[in-house]
Amino acid sequence: MKEKYPYAEIETRWQSYWADERLFEIDESDTSDKSYCLMMFPYPSAALHVGHGRNYIIGDVVARYKMMRGMRVLTPMGWDAFGLPAENAAISTGTHPRVSTLANIERMKEQLTSWGVCYDWPREVASCMPDYYRWTQWLFLKLYERELAYRATAPVNWCPSCATVLANEQVVDGACERCEAPVEEKELEQWFFKITAYAQRLLDDLDKLQGWPAKVRTMQANWIGRSVGTLVEFALVPRADGRPDDDDDVPCYTTRVDTIFGCTYMTVAPEYPGLAQLVEGLPEQDAVSAFVAKARRVSRADRITDAVEKEGVFTGRQVINPYTGNPVPLWVGNYVLMEYGTGAVMAVPAHDTRDWEFAHAYDLPIRLSIQNESQDLDLDRMDAAYVEAGTTTNSGPFTGLASREAIAKMTEHALAKGFGKAMEHYRLRDWLISRQRYWGAPIPIVYCDSCGTVPVPEDQLPVLLPEEVAFKPTGESPLAACDDFMQVKCPTCGAPARRESDTMDTFVDSSWYFLRYLSPNDESRAFDPEVANNWMPVDQYIGGVEHAILHLLYSRFFTKALHDMDLVAFDEPFEHLFTQGMIQKRNEDDGQLYKMSKSKGNVVSPDELIRDYGADTVRLYTLFIGPPEKDAEWTDQGIEGPSRFLRRVWRRAYQQRERLIAARSETVDVDSMSPAARDLHRKVHETIQLVTRDMEGDFHFNSAVAHLMDLMNAIDGCGVDGDAPSPTDAVYREAFETLVILLSPFTPHICEELWEQLGNAPSVLAADWPAVNEAALARDTVEIVVQVNGKLRARLEVRADLDQEALEASVRAMPEVAKHTAGKDIRRVVIVPNKLANVVAG
RNA sequence: GCCUGGGUGGUGGAAUGGCAGACACACGAGACUUAAAAUCUCGAGGGAGAAAUCCCGUGGGGGUUCGAAUCCCUCCCCAGGCACCA
Known part of the structure; x- marks a missing residue:
């Protein structure tokens, strides 16, 4: 064993070992304890940077941890290999996209290997290869x-x-x-x-995805954008000149039919299909076409912003509000969107902010049709529309109903009279x-x-x-x-x-790749339904939150469509989803954080870091940098901590190797332990508990790594030093070996090496994840925090599980307590067993 | 405007009702060294004090509680998503 941590040598050695032993290749026919662990496959653009690495490192940690828990883990990798950048490069450099893409794939594969992240490489797919896109076409x-x-x-x-x-x-x-x-x-x-045919199911089934971040589910729900409302047809008042109209009504969609008695005009979008015909030959025709031409010149992007002033013109036509039988003028307005609803909106200025604004600009009538709870709405005193729900007023037979009830009754009425119906609307296109x-x-x-x-x-x-x-x-x-x-x-x-x-x-290519991994070489079909039904859905999917809508929604759609074709039995592709945050780098000029990109010039390459520090150090820093779901700032000094830590672990193994090997045969005996050994033994099991919790929960690997550093500090502080045998040796070995096992998903190379050096047969992946020994956690005495009125005043060392009366008596007898309760009555003492006593005085 | 997150030392962060700042980075002091690197030891939220000790402190304000970074209300700020969606 070398004195100086020989990371380069170790890393090459173990990377070859994992590949040669095919530890990450599995037989899909055995589905016992199966776990499908999937990383979003990358676009092979160019070399990877440390920001990309976070995704693969997190996935590798999860896969290794699950393997140590005895799961049969499927971790495939492939390439989202079609796409614009390669073609744009071909335009400027002349290199064929296939050539540059395949070269990038080779380069990125080497980088992944050098990070020590392992995959079931025989299942590799590339979406640009004919044996893949053949099935995309199918x-x-x-x-x-x-x-x-x-x-x-x-x-x-x-x-x-x-x-x-x-x-x-x-x-x-x-x-x-x-x-x-x-x-x-x-x-x-x-x-x-x-995809709109699946809008409702894509929305409803979000409830099934309890293993997804709530944020992503919300984003998808917003994107689908379901709204429930009423379709109401306003009949056109026939033209004075007797010319017939193509349609005899203008339908509109509203979510607030309860306000319809306050409708004082109607507005259609400039793109409204029948508009030209509606105004043909009328005195208003020229004004309308001029307005439409002007409105359509404004780009869609500009029209969507609030900055554009609401404008419109009267069409010269009237439509009849079917609830009141009264005619209202028909306008065309630049704020009405053709792509939403019918492209026509009923305008209720008293109860809609936009209509209020428009009505004031063009001096259109305003009519109150909803009252609030305190019944104090008065048009003369209102300076904005009242848009909340309320009670219908001035609403003929529907007056006095709560908004909700009014919507139900009025929609029913529309259906009965044949001029409308309930309607759902989706924003999804x-x-x-x-x-x-x-x-x-x-x-x-x-x-x-x-x-x-x-x-x-x-x-x-x-x-x-x-x-x-x-x-x-x-x-x-x-x-x-x-x-x-x-x-x-x-x-x-x-x-x-x-x-x-x-x-x-x-995005079509990437909507089904997770199925192809299961039968990558099948020349007769896209995937084997039996294998798919055994292995899907993906147990753990890991990727960036930037795909929250596009890729994840499209994949869900594909899966549901395949389900309906009876090609697969499941109807959601991803059971658990983890979205990691971006790694950013601060710009020295403006002090701002930016995501790593070539154009910003803030890309940190893993290659030099792996050369200078080793892959395990780069992995450990990437994990220690912060909670993985959050964005994090990469700093060049930050890597020093993990680097020192791994060098220290190595050095200690080197210095204490004889002790550690000699202690192999010794058993840990709690009864005969020294207090120092007892403390270390307890620390080992506390660490197992904490680290396991971080692995199982929200993947808070930053905290797991901190606990492991803490364990190492305890190992170094336990009093074992030099060469002399010590009664603590058995526990010392337990502690060190546990550290190696718990650390191995994070820094696998050094842990494989140390595991072997400690006298174990490789691989550490085959080692059992340690179990917490409850007895080790027990304490003879505990420190009680003593508070007076919630403020920390003293500490008290007492026998564990001391009964409350005795503890309270001891606390009351403390001079610190007496000092802070002088002149006050002690009202009571709150006891939290084995933790805290709070003296309430006043 | 609406919906999510979030705001804690010089920095990254920890603690999800019970000792705020674990674990690190950067920093300072010391040991080792001819020197440096590496390593090791110690220090460190702010304020007062010789010290013991005390006061203040988790974006601001208010509340619930014996006790609040944590729960509730309200406001401010930052990030992300949606947005003239009728």
């Missing part, structure tokens, strides 16, 4: 069969910089989430997945999956002049990406310019036909 066809994949023309989000369309989920504050360019609206024919780019899975569809849209037959999959294309961002997929790819015979009639040139959003 899943597309399955969705198409069930009409969950469809093609439609719709206004879509277009990123001019990425030259492709984006899903709603990929638009953040009106900009592309990837490149931050402002998103434009385009009317295009695109492929969609009908269908998932736009077409991308006008090369580096993705081709959509397996052929267009034939006589047969129309024809899905590629399953036995003709995969639709391979052509190798040679021109990577030019033209706004159309590079595939469209590739004749060899595009020209195809119609699978149905054999006539010349054209392929779909768009590829799929990469």
Whole structure:
């Protein structure tokens, strides 16, 4: 054994050992004590930094811990390998995306190995390989069969910089989430997945996901955005000139039908489909078209902000409030969104902030239809809309009802009279999956002049990406310019036909990869349903919170769709989810924290750190940096603590190796122990208890590591020193060996080495996680904290489990107590057994 | 505006109704050394005091309790999510 901690040598040795012994490879046919432990697979962009490392290190700790608890742990790894960056790189450097992606994968794999994180590598998948995307295409066809994949023309989000369309989920504050360019609206024919068909189930089943952070469930619920309301049709007052209308009513959606007797006008969105026809030939026509033109010039991103002043014009038309029978004017307003509800809103200025504002701007009438509890609402004295629930007033036959009740009764009335009904509304839109780019899975569809849209037959999959294309961002997929790819015979009639040139959003690839890991080499199907049903759902999923909506919602949708196709028995993919926080680095110029990125120039590479400190030290610091669910600041000095700690553990093993080995045969005997040995023995078991709690609970590894440092301090402080044998030796060995076992999930290389050096057969992974010995925790005497009126005044050492009367008597007799209760009556003494006594005096 | 989290020494953090600041970093003093590194020992929330000891202290204010960083109310600030959503 070397005196100086030889981390580089040890790390290479044990990394080879784990791989050679195939300790992380499992046979999926044995499902006893199964645990599927999954890390979100990375996009192989370039080298990993220490921020990425947190995810893999946490996952590795969980996997190793579960293995030590006797579980059969499946920990696969793979690559989310399609995507824009590789294609953008191809445009600027000319390197083919396949070449750069495969090179990045090799590089990242080496880095993962050098961190000591282990996976079941034979299950590795890469979504850009034909044997993977073949099944992505197959899943597309399955969705198409069930009409969950469809093609439609719709206004879509277009990123001019990425030259492709984006899903709603990929638009953040009106900009592309990837490149931050402002998103434009385009009317295009695109492929969609009908995720809205699952909106209600995706919402309801969030309740099943008790193993997920509440925050993520809330975010998904907000995203789905269910609201319950009433659809009400307002009949159009026929035109004075006698011209017929295409539709004879304007439907609107409201969540507050209880306020409808206060409706004094109606407003439609500038994009309202029938608007042009409604005003055709009227004196207002020119004003309306000018307004619409102006409103539509404002970008969607700008229109969504409150900053835009509410504007509108009168259309010249009237509609009839079906509850009152009275006509109200129809306006067009820039604050009405076409994509929500019907694109028309009933306006109740007295009870809606926006309508209040608009009515004041255009001098429209305001009518009170809800009273508050104290009945003191008076339009003359109101300076804002009253938007809370209340009691209906001025509401004809519905007057005097509580809002809730009024909504129920009035909706019922609408249904009975045939002018409306209850309606749910979701904010969630269908998932736009077409991308006008090369580096993705081709959509397996052929267009034939006589047969129309024809899905590629399953036995003709995969639709391979052509190798040679021109990577030019033209706004159309590079595939469209590739004749060899595009020209195809119609699978149905054999006539010349054209392929779909768009590829799929990469989130499609990542919506099912957890199934492919289970049958990675199956050439006959995407996955084996039996194996999937045995191993799914994933027991523990670990990844970044930035995927809270996109990836996690899409994967849930896929799983439910597969469930409905009877392809799998489960309907949620991930049982427990852990979302780790980002590692950030402070910018020296502005003192702000930023997430690590090449553009910010604050990337910390693990390579040099592993070279200078060793992988175990880097792992330990990454875990010790803070609670893993929170963001943390990486500092270069911070690594010194974990570094010193591991060097000290090594040094102590080196210095005390003979003692530790000699004590192998000795048994720990509580009865004959010295007080110092007894204290160390207790500390060992307290540490087991604390560390186990951190492992089982919220993964508070920072606290587990602190407890292990504390145990090491106790080992060094127990009085065993030098070479002379000591009666404490048996406990000393117990303490050191326990430290090695408990530490091994965090710093596996050094622990494997020490475990062997202490005379045990490898691997430490096969060692049992230690159990707490309750007897070891017992104490003969305990220190009682003595308070007077809640303030700490003294401490008292007493026999453990001393009865309350005796303790109270001792406390009352203390001079410190007497001093602080002088001149006061002692009213009572609160006793917390073995902990505290509080003397209440006054 | 609404919904989540969060605010504790110079710093990262610990304590989820019972000793605030565990464990570390940085810092200071000392030991070892020709010197440095490494290592070891000691110190340290703020204030008063020679000391014993006392007072103050977990974003501000109020409350519940024998006792509050922890529970409740309210306000301020920070981060994330949603947002003219009818």
